[in-house]
Amino acid sequence: RRGEMAKSTQLIDNEVFRAFATYTAIVLLKMMLMSLITAYFRITRKAFVNPEDTASFGKGESAKKYLRTDADVERVRRGHLNDLENIVPFVGIGLLYALSGPELSTALLHFRIFTGARILHTFAYLIPLPQPSRGLSWAVGYATTFSMAYKVLKTAWLL
């Protein structure tokens, strides 16, 4: 039993992997939060896309008027899609990076910068802050993932 546990927690005992697990969980939870914010705006703005979602507002025309797009809902949805486009590469490349044997301090630097940049990006998108806030926070996260990909390819390269 204990031997099995030890085996199963092997990776999680590695400090770089623990850091990766922590930041990945945080950044994925942040992404999941976008679903709740979308739902919040859909309900408060009464802007839905599926007819079955407006059934509680009555039948026919009275419900149909809530099948509409809303600028705030669309803004959150764009932020959510941007998260998917950027956090998916971070999680995939970050996992390989964490297994490529980087220094803990270097790894922490990458994970912290990426996570900070994506949190800033969300605020910049949702408030919204004037440009280039959103553009810069996006670029910093992008460059961080690129830097990890470089380390992965340098370490693992087998084409």
Next chain:
Amino acid sequence: RRGEMAKSTQLIDNEVFRAFATYTAIVLLKMMLMSLITAYFRITRKAFVNPEDTASFGKGESAKKYLRTDADVERVRRGHLNDLENIVPFVGIGLLYALSGPELSTALLHFRIFTGARILHTFAYLIPLPQPSRGLSWAVGYATTFSMAYKVLKTAWLL
């Protein structure tokens, strides 16, 4: 040779990881199925988005009329995007969770509930079932991923 095989299959020999691999493969295949359903509706409803996809229907105006949106196609696409938004966090957090040394029974419970909830969600979206079927199945999957993230952060926390 045998030593190498043993090393490479180490993780897959762990029962929690095997369960994770099984449910992740199922839930990702389910997500991939959405592409086929979208293609099915695009072809049967003759509703395309790329001009090159309608070239076989003739030239000019006769083909152009098939460049249109269709309610069923859009519904499947929304289901597909919702899968991406929810299955990506499950796969990422679920992997870290599987490596955090949970009890097999607890892990199976999480994986089974999430997979069941997402299959229900797809049926609720595509049929469509009256609300709150879709909302509830979404929330159950969401809460399951959240519960795994809590375990990951409790085990791995290294900020």
Next chain:
Amino acid sequence: RRGEMAKSTQLIDNEVFRAFATYTAIVLLKMMLMSLITAYFRITRKAFVNPEDTASFGKGESAKKYLRTDADVERVRRGHLNDLENIVPFVGIGLLYALSGPELSTALLHFRIFTGARILHTFAYLIPLPQPSRGLSWAVGYATTFSMAYKVLKTAWLL
């Protein structure tokens, strides 16, 4: 210290895993490239979606006219979403596949075919090439991921 390093690079020392890391990094970088291509077309076509992005073009109506959709921008965005829909399953299933102890030559075949198919898919989408170029390259990548999922389920099956 050395012992810990050795442990942490254990997976990356496995040849199948190194091949997976290489192709995953390549295919995720290719997906990330779609963001840059979208930005390029948004700027050259002056087609934006967020009001704050057009502020540098002046105030009021003069900037508002750049809040529009552009056929080329939308095309790149569809390609990007298609990448997400297909590369996410590849990364998730591919990781489990790499840990399921396949022959190196078989694994390389899967990774190479998928990566080649997705690069072709991008060219077919963006140029665009006449169908069935895009359809076929999509189907080849899809079938490759499906084949890896079959191996994962055969090896890991624990429901």
